[in-house]
Amino acid sequence: MGCATTTVKISSILLNTLLALFSIAAIVLIAVNPGSVPDDWDIPAYIIFGLVIVFAVIGCVAALRESICLTVTCAVFLLLLAILQIAVTINILNDRHTQSGIAIVEDAWDHDKIDALQREYECCGKDSSQDYILLNRQIPLSCYEGQNDADANNIYTEGCSAKLQRYYDSETTSIAVSSWIIAAIEIIGFLLAVFLVINFRNKQRRMQF
Known part of the structure; x- marks a missing residue:
């Protein structure tokens, strides 16, 4: 069990680090290419990716300190962010499909x-x-x-x-791929956080006896 917990901790830290890097790359992409997302969605995109970075860092700290409270907080927000990101991504792609x-x-x-x-x-x-x-x-x-x-x-x-349609299609594909990858990482991060919470609680119970 201890080996499994250690493996999940390391996986959680690596996953959260990857999530933060993906989010930073997404923010840079939006900043460099202002037209990469619809005007109405650029600010929500910045907010979402900014929150992802914050909670990815919290996830790393929670795993290192074996903090149940921080890990639960991280798990809840990762799940909420994943749901929000999926909703925003669907809306952005729908908006782009209505244009060309x-x-x-x-x-x-x-x-x-x-x-x-x-x-x-x-x-x-x-x-x-x-x-x-x-x-x-x-x-x-x-x-x-x-x-x-x-x-x-x-x-x-x-x-x-x-030429513009080809560029537009390529850009839409890049947005979709990066957004779905981040959402998938968030869901996996949530599952890892849940596993860690269970193991941290079991470890605390064993230490009380």
Whole structure:
């Protein structure tokens, strides 16, 4: 039993450390890519990942000190955070599924804001530079590499809709994978904490006799 408890303690510490590192990475990802989560969800995401870091640290301290109170607290909050994270992740993914890279390009095209997307994503038009030609419009400099139209070979050949949608799908997948991994680690951490509480209590009872 002692060996099993020690193994679970070490596993709990490693798992909580991994959880904290994942959460820090998620916070950095959101900070570096402001559009990676919907505007309404960026603050809740920061709060959730911040709480995960706090309770991951508490979990490590609880396991090292064999504190029943801290371990119970950590277990309860890990379970609540897992439930909250699952709910927030589902909402974020639903919000992203109602949007798309194509819709963003369409909106930018309709409101004459396509230049910024063309420069950022190195694309041209909605589907290609032909979109401008068909409308008898001059192809803007933002469609050219280095914004240099002196050489026709500098023009971006890929349309913004396809390129932005590919980027959008990749980003959504990254958010989903990282969020589900963290939620799974939280649930495993909760189960380990429950096991530790049971063993810590049994150890205290044995010491009383």
